[in-house]
Amino acid sequence: MTHVVRAFLAYLRAAIGVMFQYRGEILLWAIWGLINPAVLYAMWSSAAEGNPGGEAAGFTRGQFAAYYFIIMIVGHLATAWDVYEMGYMIRTGKLSPLLLRPILPIWKSLAENVAYKIATLLFVVPMWCIFAWLVTPTFDTAMWQFGLGAAAVLLAAALNFILGYVVSLVAFWVTKLDALGEVYFGLGMFLGGRFAPLDALPEPVRWIADGLPFRWMFAFPAELLMGRITSQTEALAGIGIQAAWIVCIIVAFKILWTVAVKRHAAVSG
Amino acid sequence: MYSCRMPQSLPDNTMAHIEIDNLSKTFRVPEREGGFRASIRSIFRRKFREVRAVDHVSLSVEAGEIVGFLGPNGAGKTTTLKMLSGLLHPTSGSARVLGHIPWRRESAYLRKISMLMGQRQQMQWDLPVLDSFLVHGAVYGISRQDYRKTLDQLVELLDLGDVLKKQVRTLSLGERMKCEICVSLLHRPEVLFLDEPTIGVDITMQARIREFIANYNRQQGATIILTSHYMADVTALCKRIIVIDHGRLLFDGVLSDLSERLAPFKVIKIDLTKELDGYDFAVLGHVLARDGRKVVLRVPKGEAAAITARLLTDLPVLDLTIEDPPIEDVIERAFANRLEQVDDGTNAPAPDGKGAGS
Numbered sequence: 001m002t003h004v005v006r007a008f009l010a011y012l013r014a015a016i017g018v019m020f021q022y023r024g025e026i027l028l029w030a031i032w033g034l035i036n037p038a039v040l041y042a043m044w045s046s047a048a049e050g051n052p053g054g055e056a057a058g059f060t061r062g063q064f065a066a067y068y069f070i071i072m073i074v075g076h077l078a079t080a081w082d083v084y085e086m087g088y089m090i091r092t093g094k095l096s097p098l099l100l101r102p103i104l105p106i107w108k109s110l111a112e113n114v115a116y117k118i119a120t121l122l123f124v125v126p127m128w129c130i131f132a133w134l135v136t137p138t139f140d141t142a143m144w145q146f147g148l149g150a151a152a153v154l155l156a157a158a159l160n161f162i163l164g165y166v167v168s169l170v171a172f173w174v175t176k177l178d179a180l181g182e183v184y185f186g187l188g189m190f191l192g193g194r195f196a197p198l199d200a201l202p203e204p205v206r207w208i209a210d211g212l213p214f215r216w217m218f219a220f221p222a223e224l225l226m227g228r229i230t231s232q233t234e235a236l237a238g239i240g241i242q243a244a245w246i247v248c249i250i251v252a253f254k255i256l257w258t259v260a261v262k263r264h265a266a267v268s269g
Numbered sequence: 270m271y272s273c274r275m276p277q278s279l280p281d282n283t284m285a286h287i288e289i290d291n292l293s294k295t296f297r298v299p300e301r302e303g304g305f306r307a308s309i310r311s312i313f314r315r316k317f318r319e320v321r322a323v324d325h326v327s328l329s330v331e332a333g334e335i336v337g338f339l340g341p342n343g344a345g346k347t348t349t350l351k352m353l354s355g356l357l358h359p360t361s362g363s364a365r366v367l368g369h370i371p372w373r374r375e376s377a378y379l380r381k382i383s384m385l386m387g388q389r390q391q392m393q394w395d396l397p398v399l400d401s402f403l404v405h406g407a408v409y410g411i412s413r414q415d416y417r418k419t420l421d422q423l424v425e426l427l428d429l430g431d432v433l434k435k436q437v438r439t440l441s442l443g444e445r446m447k448c449e450i451c452v453s454l455l456h457r458p459e460v461l462f463l464d465e466p467t468i469g470v471d472i473t474m475q476a477r478i479r480e481f482i483a484n485y486n487r488q489q490g491a492t493i494i495l496t497s498h499y500m501a502d503v504t505a506l507c508k509r510i511i512v513i514d515h516g517r518l519l520f521d522g523v524l525s526d527l528s529e530r531l532a533p534f535k536v537i538k539i540d541l542t543k544e545l546d547g548y549d550f551a552v553l554g555h556v557l558a559r560d561g562r563k564v565v566l567r568v569p570k571g572e573a574a575a576i577t578a579r580l581l582t583d584l585p586v587l588d589l590t591i592e593d594p595p596i597e598d599v600i601e602r603a604f605a606n607r608l609e610q611v612d613d614g615t616n617a618p619a620p621d622g623k624g625a626g627s
Contacts, residue, residue, distance in 0.1 A: 007410075010406075014404050021396070102380045103408050
């Protein structure tokens with residue numbers, strides 16, 4: 001394990017080094033990640049203010065501000081791109097050198113993922129502050145909700161990374177994954193409560209969202225952090241569900257990885 | 270099928286580092302006719318073809334050997350190396366390298382081997398060279414002391430001192446190739462798979478890389494399998510060669526033996542003091558070239574001495590040399606003969622590949 005930690009830290013340092021080489025590019029990606037929730041906040045807050053009760057889907061304008069402020073943060077911390085990258089790595093043979101190393105390639109992906117989040121903090125934290133100052137979110141968060149919410153955000157990030165990586169393994173069968181990547185992203189937007197809070201969706205859709213991992217990657221930590229989940233039992237159950245998903249997906253990864261690597265055709269060269 | 274004897278000059282007291290038995294790999298590749306109609310048809314019915322890239326290959330490589338793996342493009346060389354390095358699972362057959370089954374990809378195995386695939390990037394494109402070396406050291410769990418010692422040696426041997434702080438993307442191809450070799454050897458692998466290690470670099474650099482590989486083999490006792498399209502690589506480094514084509518072993522033995530069997534000729538190059546019009550060189554041998562005072566003849570090896578004597582007697586010779594045919598020609602003949610054998614069905618290799626191995 002010490003060896004894996006040492007390798008991970010080396011990958012992390014190298015990845016941060018690469019990101020700082022491309023500061024402008026990283027800044028633009030970070031800005032792109034903020035635009036989507038900002039636009040959706042503008043849309044939903046207009047809807048709330050236009051309604052007689054000043055609410056839409058049970059949210060006031062200030063609550064929408066809080067919701068999308070947290071979604072902005074969670075979306076950034078949970079972002080992962082392996083589902084787009086793996087097909088390219090396999091198609092171009094870039095995965096082969098990684099497979100020859102005595103450590104699973106997922107550690108390199110994880111290091112790059114964490115590096116992106118560390119390298120972008122300098123840019124995104126001021127932007128988050130400016131957004132919060134502009135939209136004046138309404139929080140109703142107790143300390144326990146904040147503590148559990150912070151844990152939920154970390155679990156959400158882990159869940160999104162590992163699920164994205166497992167989905168990316170489909171590339172060993174179909175090679176080109178761009179469309180699947182879009183479907184995965186779309187499901188995360190819709191069933192994860194990023195397009196709209198899940199309360200705004202019809203009940204059958206909410207059931208589906210409850211049964212899939214996407215809600216636990218975005219909507220759940222956001223609802224918890226803004227103080228919308230008031231029951232500690234419900235909050236702890238949600239965290240338990242996140243942890244259970246992570247364990248199940250790690251098991252799925254271990255099985256699928258073995259099968260996938262057997263299929264690997266090691267193209268190019 | 271040419272005889273596949275064990276080479277005459279193997280290291281003593283050796284044990285097999287690499288043992289392959291009936292190894293085969295078949296790929297299922299999609300194919301269709303060209304054109305728009307075929308493109309539409311392929312939406313509903315995709316056709317696949319089975320391509321046998323490696324066909325019942327059996328061989329054994331002893332500790333400390335350098336073996337040249339030769340064959341035309343698509344012969345199955347790289348596929349074999351990929352199976353031996355654990356990148357590919359075989360369709361059938363077995364292999365053991367350093368006692369490990371390669372495609373189990375055990376961490377202990379991957380630490381003992383290295384595969385250098387031409388210009389394949391192991392280096393971090395956007396970072397200084399040293400950063401890639403540091404990552405490699407950490408990934409392979411090399412102690413800081415060993416890392417420093419090995420790196421210093423490699424940097425000196427490969428003359429890398431000036432490039433260590435340069436960004437990889439700013440390096441010349443030759444510098445990058447040397448860095449790729451350096452990073453491949455930092456963990457001191459016991460078995461090296463070198464797939465076209467000198468591809469794309471100039472002649473001077475090729476010679477330096479060859480010298481370095483020979484030194485590494487001598488000093489570390491590493492077992493090396495090398496593929497290359499440059500015959501100079503093979504002749505300089507490999508006593509033993511394995512020729513493969515269409516996935517099957519054609520020859521396994523010493524290089525001179527291959528030349529003896531496939532090209533029992535000598536090439537006589539004559540430089541005359543003056544041009545001669547009436548002399549019939551064709552009765553002596555096959556005229557490969559004739560340009561003014563210079564003539565190149567290919568003659569049967571057994572008759573070379575007699576023909577040389579006759580040439581010296583008959584003609585005003587300024588200079589005369591007798592050479593073995595170029596190895597490129599020998600290899601070319603090996604592939605041509607193989608096709609003829611398959612065509613007439615007489616000497617095609619046994620389906621089980623026995624007899625192909627050494």
